[in-house]
Amino acid sequence: MDPHNFLALGAPIMNRHFQASTPTICSHFWSIFGALPLVCAFVWQELTTRHFVEPEFTPLHLLWALVFLRQYPTMAFITTVL
Numbered sequence: 001m002d003p004h005n006f007l008a009l010g011a012p013i014m015n016r017h018f019q020a021s022t023p024t025i026c027s028h029f030w031s032i033f034g035a036l037p038l039v040c041a042f043v044w045q046e047l048t049t050r051h052f053v054e055p056e057f058t059p060l061h062l063l064w065a066l067v068f069l070r071q072y073p074t075m076a077f078i079t080t081v082l
Helices: 003-014 023-033 037-049 059-071 075-081
Strands: none
Touching: 003 023, 003 037, 003 059, 023 037, 023 059, 037 059
């Protein structure tokens, strides 16, 4: 999984259309997820090679976990995004 794939996966969560890796989209990605796509790709690689995630987990699960860790959401927020 490379950083461009993480940008593409994160685009719907960010409510953005992904076309290319630009400084603006990377900045927005960081503000939502708390990490750059390159870091997400590295973390995903580490999680999968060390078998810390179950086979049914996907990179999208990692992105949603980062959103919830970053936002400290209230129940009202959670119910609106899910």
